[in-house]
Amino acid sequence: MAYVIGDDCIACGTCIGECPVEAISEGEKYSINPDLCTECGTCASVCPQEAISLGE
Template identity: 85%
Template sequence: MAYVISDDCIACGTCISECPVEAISEGDKYSIDPDTCVDCGTCAGVCPTEAIHPA
């Protein structure tokens, strides 16, 4: 089960460098590629707005 980024995302970039498989894409709101995500949760642990959750 991949993680998803909610509308609470402020596009700060904190999660991108933490993802070990580079599954996160930049944008107005960041997104996680569900086919690449390995469900490690590292991104969710560093998100300052708690915008990242299991799908």
């Protein structure tokens, strides 16, 4: 299980600097490496689009 970035991402870049394990990658829409994510939830709390949620 890991957090995932959904279609609402506007590539604002806010989340990438907040991840303590550098699991977030830039792109047209940002993405999270599930092998690195520790489910800390920090990125989800800072995303202005509420685009990040815990995956199922």
